[in-house]
Amino acid sequence: MIGLNLAIHWSPVVAQELTEPAAIVTNADASVDESATPGVVSAEYHLALEQPSQWELLPDSLLYRSYLGNPRAPRLAARTLQHDGYDKVLELTAGARVGLLRYGRPGNDNPEGWQLDIEAAIFPRLNSEFEQDLDATDYRVGIPLTYREGPWQLKAGWYHLSAHVGEEFLFRNPDYIFREYFRDAVFLGVGFFPEPDSRVYAEAEYGFHHMGGSEPWHFQFGYDYSPVRPSRGFLPDPFFAINGTIMEEVDFSGGVNIVTGVQWRSDGPGRLFRIGLQYYNGNSLQYSFIEEHEEAFGFGVWYDF
Structure with a gap:
């Protein structure tokens, strides 16, 4: 027993x-x-990868971030450029792009799915030769719909852009013929990451409503190198980006913009702060002067959301 x-x-x-x-x-x-x-x-x-897709209001991160080499992308930026037509100009960007609604895997690490964003920005040019007079300002607002899965990302949507000449510029140039340049356009972009820190991309847009010299077709393409890991304390990582544009209104010419320097990336949503050098050669960055050729080189500071 x-x-x-x-x-x-x-x-x-x-x-x-x-x-x-x-x-x-x-x-x-x-x-x-x-x-x-x-x-x-x-x-x-792996637990995040197994999460089912769900709706998320006001997501913290983006599925398709702005091209680092695009000087017309919505962000916060200031560039002091030595300009071939001026002694020096200050090119500013005040804007942002944020998420409104996402259907996909929750969280900010390796996000995938569909997302609706909203973007807005202004691009003023201040002339340092004339006590920071305002030469021109461009305004942009848009609604992108984005998608990402693995190394691929897609973007489609609408934006409106209008260009305006500054009063100080018109006062200094009374014979200048003012044209109200603006366009409403739809766009389609695709990006691919051959490895996590690098992206190649191409984008086409068609202006269905345009005037002031604007024509329907614009194209851009380029390459970004930007480490995705969060910064290690105050130690920066290098970055490099090149962006090319082709526009119908200048006989399918355009411009090339190159930026390089160092960056700091936050943990979480991955906000990005960069300082470095910029070189641009092509038609004017201000659409009010789109038919003029510019070459500029200088120092820049950028903050991307």
Whole structure:
């Protein structure tokens, strides 16, 4: 009887001790993606990948970030440029692009799915040769619909842009013939990440309502190199970007913009602060002067959301 009682009380304990570790090992093995890059794979990352798609109002991050080399993208920026037509100009950008609604995997790490954004920005040019007189200002507002899955991203939507000459410029140039340049356009862009820190992209837009010298077709393409890891304290990482544009109103000419320097990226939504150098050669960055050729070089500061 004693032996029987011992057997009855011992066997469930042994069974529990033997089965629980086996269940844990099985779950751990199932969570590992064999196709992932070799190395340590966090359970949190795979848990995020297994999250079902859901609706999210006002997401913190973007699925399709602005091109780093595009001087007309909505962000916060200031560039002091030595200009071939002036002693020096200050090109400013005051704007942002934020998410309104997302349907996809929740969270900010490796976000995927569909997202509706809104963007707005102004692009004033101040002339340092004439005590920071306002030469011109462009205004832009748009609604992009974006999508991302793996290394691919897509963007489509609408934007309105209008260009205005500054009163100080007209006072200095009374013979200048003013044209009210503006356009309403739809666009389609595609980006691809050959590796996480690099992106190549191309975008086409068609202006269905335009005047003041604007014509329907615009194109842009380029390359961004920007490490996606958060900055290690105050230590920066290098960045490089090049952007090319082609516009119908200047006989399918355009311009090339190159920026390079160092960056700091936040954790979480991945906000980006950059300082560095900019070189531009092509038709004017201000659409009021689109038919004029410009070459400029200088120092810039950029903050992207």
